[in-house]
Each structure stands twice: as structure tokens, then as C-alpha cells.
Amino acid sequence: MLTTMTLPHLQARTLTDILAPVQTDLRAVEARMRAVTMEQHASLTYAMNHLLAAGGKRVRPAMTLLAARLFDAPRERSIALASAIEMLHTASLVHDDLVDGSLLRRGLPTLNAQWTPAATVLAGDFLFARAAELAAEAESVPVMKAFARTLMTIVNGELTQLFLGHGVASRENYFRRIYGKTASLFAVAAESPALLAEAEADYIAAMRRYGEEAGMAFQIVDDILDFTSDESHLGKPAGSDLRQGLITLPVLCYLDQNPEDPNLARLLDGRTGDATLVERVVQAVRTSGAIEAARDEARAFVCRAQAALSGVPDNAHRQALHDLVEIFVERDV
């Protein structure tokens, strides 16, 4: 096993251990995200509190803060940066849920389940603007450029998906989609503290690579959990990706192992509206070897993320980033 082979000390390290050095900064991020910086309509304040209370794992700002320590980036500006990353993530979820028509996220009603589409569009726009304001507080032009570029990548990916439909069920399409959706933001989460610290170009590139690979692993595991976890953990019914017609890595692995499965063939033919059929395939994937195969692919991304770290100076914070991605892949929530 990768874990025991390369990281024997990890067995005893929990996420709490890894994040201990940045816990205070993470609380500062939380406060910064909730800060109201202009006289704003009460509904906006309500929406922001609702979205931020839903929480989420805050893995992106944690990565940013650890990377900031690694490069000894200025503390206040790093906190602004980490807040900007998570705010951008939150903003994109608001429009995402609207585009998908999702009614639940993390067990709470989405904003568009409660508001009109018009209000939801504007609330998302406000959060994007607030993310831009927080990013500007990091006071770095290269960071601003990386931010804007990332938002373009995320949106371009969503729009491509919307126009293409779900396309051919292939790893190429799947990896391209999760790069746009998730890995691009992890890339900037890891890279931007190096930009902020004006680190040398090789270090910046290594951190970007680390973030990309880590983001891919993170999304694959999210897609696995969509099959293996239950509604109380997911905050939405299990198998919801497939119900939406979304083909993720566990399904692709299942297809590799069971190329002749008639139920899956019918599903891939576009029969995603047939609830009984979807339920059968969800059960089949969940109990098959596809789950472990998909997790192995996630481990390979983790391995490449860790390898990328060999290109930056070694210290305790580099070790924390190394261990953090290990936990991404072994988590069960």
C-alpha cells in the first residue's frame, strides 16, 4: 500500500494534527469570509450566512495556508488569499446549483431552492465580486491574474459540459471535466501563496502541479463517495451523479470490468430517466471492484502530487502538504 510504504509515520497523523499550525489562520479565514464590508441588502447577508454555515471542509483554504507557511508568505495577505479561494469556490457553487437545478447541498436547501433564479444569479455575482475584493486584498497582480484565469477555466468547463451534454463516456472527457470543475481551483490554491511570496518560477510551477494533481484526486474521491456513502453523510441521495446522467470514474472502472453489462449499456444509451435502471446500476457499481479501482487511480494522482512537492524546499509545512493529500484519498466523508 502506498500509505504504509511511503509514509509509515502517517498512521498516527489525523487531519487535526496536519492542520494544527494553521488552525488560528483558518478561523481568521472564516471571520474574513463572514465580514460585511459594505452596506448591503439584508437578504444578501442572510444568503452569505446560509452558504457559509453550510460549511464544507475548507480544504482549499487549508492548502493555501499551509503553502503560505511553506514559502513564508505575509500572514494577513495569505489569510485574504485563502478567504478569496474559498469565496470563489462558494460563488461558483451557487451558480452551479442553479445551472444543475440542485435543491440540496451538504444537507441544506440550496439558494435556488429558496430564491428565484434572478435573485440566485445576483447573489452568486455578489459572492464573485466579494471573492475578487478579497483576492485584491492579497495585493499581488500575479495572484489577481491567476484568479481571473481560473474563473475563466471553471466557467468555460461548465459551459462546454452544458453544450456538449455528457459526451462520450471516456476517461479523457471525465478528466477534462474534473480538471475544470475542481483541479483548476486547487491549482491556484496551491500556486498563489508561492506567487505572493515571489518564490522562484520552478517553485511556483511545482506548487501548481501539486495543486492540480491533488485536486484531481480530491474530485475522484468525491465521485467515489457519491456511490459508497449514504444520504446522511452526503446531504443528498447516493448515486445522484448517475441520476443526473453524469458518468464518473467509478462507472468508467465498472465499464472496464463489466463491458457487457446490459443495464449499464442501456444507461449509456441515454436511459438515465429510468429510475429503476439507475438504481440497479448504482447498486452494481457500489458493490463491485470498480470502487477500489477508482481509488487506486486517485492514489496515483496523490502520488504525483507528492512527487511534485520534491521540487520545493523541504520543511514541516511541505510535510503537512504531503500528508494532507494522503487524507484526501483515504477519507470516507
Added chain:
Amino acid sequence: MLTTMTLPHLQARTLTDILAPVQTDLRAVEARMRAVTMEQHASLTYAMNHLLAAGGKRVRPAMTLLAARLFDAPRERSIALASAIEMLHTASLVHDDLVDGSLLRRGLPTLNAQWTPAATVLAGDFLFARAAELAAEAESVPVMKAFARTLMTIVNGELTQLFLGHGVASRENYFRRIYGKTASLFAVAAESPALLAEAEADYIAAMRRYGEEAGMAFQIVDDILDFTSDESHLGKPAGSDLRQGLITLPVLCYLDQNPEDPNLARLLDGRTGDATLVERVVQAVRTSGAIEAARDEARAFVCRAQAALSGVPDNAHRQALHDLVEIFVERDV
């Protein structure tokens, strides 16, 4: 008359004269806005071309470019800045039309008349991201901060309007609404070149003031033209604000002059769904002294904009900015 009293030379100055020194830069702005900077989905390219072909008067980038000359700001970065301003404007129109359900703008179908709401949301998001990227190319942290703040102001204003409905028919509500909708962006259009040139604080404040007052005048005249112009010029039916239940300055002036008008009273009571009634009020406002009264208020904003310019160094470009706002108010398209 203000025009002849304060600016006798203006009689012969056309918009072409005023903009002559920045015509080349305006073409560069047009090219920069159309530039495709990442491999993007063909539909996005189509949408951007459609939106940019619809044109618009490009008054915001013109103001930015003239202000950049006044302060001798770096040329390439000023062009990026002016492009960012117009791109932000274009992006906000896309979401605006979606929120309002508008089907026509400048005589062309809006994006949401052709696309699903989901695709329109994402196309607007992409343009916001592109605006942020262009703003970052201006390479100034204060400019980025001003940009983000302006977007927050615009969106907060729209959201307030959405939740409050159209509120009480008062100048206070009207002026607050057009500040958020229009003047806030003109303010940053005029202020940001001074930020870029690292001008002294008094100059920056004077330019911001100039932009705010100019933006108020510009929007008032737009609201007048909604009554006095015809469909071939407006690209949409005349009186469309009132049809949407939107009370603008010409209506407020009409109310001052005709406080007992029973048709208007019924309209203000919420009967905006009655097309015959709306048509009667549109005709009444259009042919009343309210139009000239509203234009006089716009002239007062122009006068304050010009007064604000007295706080910055005098040169040919300051004169151009002075004359530009004169044309805002006397225009008939």
C-alpha cells in the same frame, strides 16, 4: 442656457472631435475585448461576438482613455483598463437582461432570448472573469480593489431593487438606483486611470466625483430617451421602463407637475399590467414639460461633473472630458 453660457466653443464640437485623440486607442479596446485568450467553447466565442457586435456607445472606455491621457497613464495598461470597464459593463448587461427577462437590447435579441437561463448565467460569468483578467492586465492593485468594489455596488443595487420591488416613487429611491446601476461604473471609469497613474489623492477623488456626476446625467438622459425616442432608435419599444413598472425621473417630474393625474395615480397604485393605462401615461409624459424638467436635472449633474474637473490639472484632455459630458445630455440617441 448652460451650454452657450459656459461653453460657447462647444457649438462646433462634435463627439468625433472630442474623441479624435483616442480613436486609435478605442479601436485597440475593441480588438482587446474581442481577443480570445484561452481555448474556449465555440458558443462562448459566438456569444461574445454577438454581444460586442451589438456595440453600444463605448462612452465608458472613451472616458477612461481621455482620463488616462489627462494623467499620462501608461498606454497599454490604460487600454487594458478601458477594455475591462466595457467588459464589466457588458457582463452586467447579460445577467441584467436575464434578471429582467428582457428579450431585446439595442435592437438585437438578448442572449437569454436565444439561450437557456443556465447558459446565459455561465456566459455572463465568463465575461465577468474576462473583465477581471483585463483589469489585472492594468497591473494595479488599487485598480483591482476599485473594480471589485464597483461590481459589489452594482450587484447589491440590483438585488435590493429585486427584493424591494420598485419601492416608493421618490427621487431618493431613483437616484440611489441609478447610482448603483450606472454612476458607480462611470465613477471607476474616470477614477481608475488616476489610480493607474498614481496621481495624488485629491485628483483621484475629483475624478471619481466627475465620473459619478457624469454617470447620473447619462442615466437620466437614457431614461428620458426611453420616453422621447422611438423603437428604431431604442432597439426596443418606447416607454419600456414604465411597462416594467420602473419609475424614472421623467415620471417623477410629471408627478411634480401633475400631482392629481388619475391615470398616473392608478399606475403608481400598481396597475402596471394595464397596457392601455401605461400607454396613456407614456403619451402624457412624453408630451409634457416633464421631459425638459428632467433634462434640466441632468444638466445640473453635468454642471457638477464639470465643476469636479476644476480639481485636476488643466490640459486639452481635461477640456475633452468637460465637453464629453455636455454631449451626454444633449444627445438624442
